[in-house]
Amino acid sequence: MPGPLRRPLTADVAVVGGGIVGLATARALRQARPGWRVLVLEKEPAVAAHQSGRNSGVIHAGVYYPAGSAKAELCGRGRALLLDYCRQEGIPHRITGKVIVATRPDELSRLHDLRHRALANGIAVTVLDPTGLAALEPHAAGLAALHVPSTGIVDFGAVCAAIAAGLEADPDAELWLGAGVAEVEDGTERVTIGVDRGGRAVPVEVAAMVNCAGLHSDEVAARAGLPAGVRIVPFRGEYHELRPERRHLVRGLIYPVPDPRFPFLGVHLTRDIHGGVHAGPNAVPAFGREAYRWRDVRPADVAGAARFGGARRLARRHWRTGLDEVARSASRSRFAAALARLVPEIRVDDLTPAGAGIRAQAVRDDGTLVDDFAFATGHRTVHVLNAPSPAATASLAIAETVARRVIALLDG
Template sequence: MLRYDVIVIGGGIVGLSTAYALTRRSPGTTVAVLEKETSWAAHQTGRNSGVIHSGLYYKPGSLKARFAVQGARRMVEFCSEHGIAHQVTGKLVVATDPSELGRMKTLFERGEANGVPVQELTPEQIREHEPNIRAIAGLHVGTTGIVDYAEVCRTLVDLLHKHGVSLRTGAGVTALAVHPREVVVQTRLGEVRGRVVVNCAGLYSDRIAAMAARAEGGAPPPVRIVPFRGEYHELAPHRRGLVNGLVYPVPDPAFPFLGVHLTRGIHGDVHVGPNAVLALRREGYSWAQASPRELAATLAYPGMWHIAKRHWRYGAGEMLRSLAKPAFTKAVQRMLPAVTADDLVRAPAGVRAQAVRPDGELVDDFLFTGGERIVNVLNAPSPAATASLPIGEEIAGRVLDRLAPVV
């Protein structure tokens, strides 16, 4: 019988960072990480644009703001310490229409409140950074960077091996039983027992939380994961010179998405995107990847109907840009007029695990819940990769509180 102090479900960067934090804070603690895929970082972690976010966008005092600012610094330190390729490039946020100037001012103030180095730029100064970008005003954010988060995870896996952590791929969870002193986890590789379970299952985190709640006889999770696919293109190799670094539009505060942006990655490729459309299954990376059962469950959720009612115009536009390349190209040309449809090549998509409340509110911050034997991470989309080391520390603290003997 395999028994551990802590079982972490999910082998993305948050799950691996949690295990890493536990080995550092409590070296004698026995830890297992269970991943349903045959490789690590297979979903949200390995399917993003690789940006080390500064913490500019997030509400002052929120977990996202605090952990992103800390996480950007700590991610750079971690990469430097372990020889992982990365760059602190800075980025531009640009306004292309006068209607965006008020939001840009608010963004500047938010950045200052979060302790993020941010500078206002004129159109002439923007062209010094990015000669091909058209904008009427901009911000320069100095602490933004780029990295390959899958490479970060490979390093974490190596470190966890050295610390004696049990790392099990192909170990999808099929059932949970919560007892007074332990949790019994049934996996496709057999039974595992732990004193505390950490649910970092990303796109299926609400399913695991519901499984645990049923086992404990408690209330179901307060949110449902709604999967939004983010589709990317990349600039054809001979057109990569159009973009020097990272360029973002002014985001719409009504949504947790940052809009179609331009990202020169650590390997020299330039990603364009993502958009945001409802995925037809939780791990649906194209329109062809669908699950009637999962889609029906999403569409039956009251929160999904509230989103559709409030934001149908936005959703229709995103769908158009997904299905019609000229519409996507036109959106990019607002910032980068020289780009053409022929310059854009399809790149792998990602799916964002967005927690949604029954009233349709999209959860805007990281969300942790749980009982005596469970810690659930129920909302950890972007900037969770950037913030993963502080998030891991936060979760480790909660776990160790649960492991502490009652005096």
């Protein structure tokens, strides 16, 4: 007697998440294995609804990351792939260069450390004195600056839209919007995924699943039975915009020297591809994974964070910096003062609030932040567990790495 008939697979591989990493991974899988059918599952009604559509739009050169790290390697390769892709698809982008400005004597040695890091990563940079800085950014002021000519700008939402359009035109790829992954069973022969599609429970069966769920990647990994190694702690980054008549104060990208204890770069001034100049992002705790304003509170996320020892230890260690950031969030004049360290002419009236993004930052149980990109493999599942900045720049290279892991799982 033949056994009970199993339903055919919905697709060969399902990718959870229609942000830039998920979309790029679906594309990379279709390119690497043209015979495989790929399905992207995105819970929102549009792609790039979270980090990928709410960021600074900077194509990072890769100066910040330790040589040999996944960030250094994938940022460099991803940047080159991204520029090729933008050229090929006609997506507006520009290599503007950027300056990292030391405004206090104690920042000078850190600026020189950054120079060495950049050179170790094969990135050409130049140290500028105040006159050299003024030649590039006439309104910036500092003791010295590092010029990184290869930094650029793009609208990552436009990159996502182009990749999504390519998938939609591909008969062997599908993109389900409004399709939230509620359950995952990582079985021996297949992965069974419970999808909530507009309130309807739809079962999806695939040979392998990739988790690119960003702010929810730890939850999706837990649903697939992956041991809880790290958890996502959401950090909101708020932006302001320079009023149009003050945009002339910034020609390109002006950054502070980052505090090496944190993975965030400090509030900076960035001319975007549409001609505006935005300022930010700061880094304040968010009361929910998608809580874009102070008044947005998601009790389940707050309770989850309170139970997580890593978040409590992180808060104990960094409460002073956290309070400074919260104060700067509450007061536009403090925000303006941080920017005026870089461009002294900036006044509080020059700024108008301009939305926020939330970083998906993985934190270990001991309260330390996971600095590098992090991936894990389950039985028939591959998980992107930490993909904060520069993951948008690196997305096409991250996608290659993830696709290789999936191919190794399925091809053996």
